[in-house]
Amino acid sequence: MKIRYFACALGLSIGFCAAVQAQQGTLDKIRAGGSITLGHRDASIPFSYLDGEQKPVGYAMDLCLKIVDAVKEELKMPNLKVNFQPITPATRIPLLANGTIDLECGATTNTADRQKQITFTVTHYVAANRFVSKKADNLNTLEDLKGKTIVSTSGTTNVKQANELNTERKLGMRILNAKDHAEAFLMVDTGRALAFVMDDIQLAGFVANHANPALFTISPDALSVEPFGIMLRKDDPAFKKVVDAAMVNLYKSGGLTAIYDKWFMKPIPPRNIVMNIPMSDAMKRVVANPTDSSDPNVYK
Amino acid sequence: MNYNWNWGIFLEASPDGTGSYLYTLFLGTRWTIAVSLTAWVAALVMGGVVGTLTTLPRRGWAMLGDAYIEFFRNIPLLVQMFLWFFVVPEIVPEAIGTWMKQTPNSSFWTAVVALAFFTSTRIAVQFRAGILSQARGQMMAAQALGMTLTQSYCYVILPMAFRIILPPLTSEFMNILKNSSVAMAVGLMELTAQTRAMQEFSFQVFEAFTVSTIIYIVINMVIVFGMRRLERWLAVPGFSFDRGAEADLRGGA
Known part of the structure; x- marks a missing residue:
């Protein structure tokens, strides 16, 4: 008796998950909703964390905001609203997959296994x-x-x-x-x-x-x-193109180096610690030739 | 939802080199069962002793029991795990601290100790309730027969108390199994930890958690079933809560 109830509930929940599996491009979703949501971490210093005023800041957050600027331009929506959603390593995939967040701005390693589920834009740090x-x-x-x-x-x-x-x-x-x-x-x-x-x-x-x-x-x-990348949903070439282009422009224009220095070479909030980590040779190569590869050999 | 379901993932090799993902969940389940059962036995003994102490007509013992209960049940389980794992080895003499840190499976023993203390307070309170719920005449009758206090407890009061509290003990048994997931915090790779590891390696979140959910439910159903059998087996006609009688009242379902 009890087992039948349970099987029923489980079947219902799985069926429900499958039912909402409708495909919609992220750009369409942003246009329709008038907002974009960035997932951020709370203590991944200096990539993505909360400052003294509990506002999400960091190296990856700055890069995400540059991507948002590119999306605004692409959609011709200068007043696009930006929402912030705290995430943890355990929640980042479900929240990205179900559309709660549109970009994951943190320090997630790009691996081939993970690419079966989501995709990454250009590598922003080589650890x-x-x-x-x-x-x-x-x-x-x-x-x-x-x-x-x-x-x-x-x-x-x-x-x-x-x-x-x-x-x-x-x-x-x-x-x-x-x-x-x-x-x-x-x-x-x-x-x-x-x-x-x-x-x-x-x-x-x-x-x-x-x-x-x-x-x-x-x-x-x-x-x-360990190449770190910003995560986005898989099988969404239109959005990935906009995001990748924004990143590559930033790398080529020298904007990335400025943002890098801001977070790794200068005092950062909230306690004004200086990380003092000059850009590695591997990262310099990525800046010269931006790549979203998960293959470690590409970075050697 | 843009999610790539892949139930075949369980047969793929897990990156920690032990075997398939299903096998790593099995290893986790084994730890979960080991830690729950060990802590359960310890908690039952400790809870029984402390619960009995609090009902004794000896003020000192009763106060000691109350202090124990209030101390261990007012600290969150997670905090207790951390205290046993990180703080206790630093405040005891250094030789003992080093031994605690270096014993093999130290996270397993820490989890057992923390879970046993935490759960024993709940069991103690239930034992007390089971003892106090009996008519006062019970104890008087025992003593009138010439039994000492110890004998009255051992032969009259406690056997009845144990039968009375069997249903809440079932919930406690299930709780200890669920609470064992907190052991992840001290590095024990039990079922929840293995599930999380699997979702981090494979990014197949929903598959991992669906299977571990089912495993937890199945184990708990086995506990419920076993405890029901125990209740029926131990039932004293006319005294314990009789499930057969309840079914008759409901019209024999």
């Missing part, structure tokens, strides 16, 4: 997968981590890679999964793990914000390349 550890432990290369306990954030491309390397090179590392970056960093801080494997830019942010940054060191050894 590398590295690890942070205490200076006193003197860990510099992956080989130094042999047989040690390390941590990474569950569900990230970084933990995936750590697992792959562990099997491939028979390192025998114990890999812990933390719920989020802050907790993973805390595990290294409290000695539960010796190293935290993550995108170097995120690690730099945690070290800079720690009470005693001199305690930590980020490995010179890079384990992989």
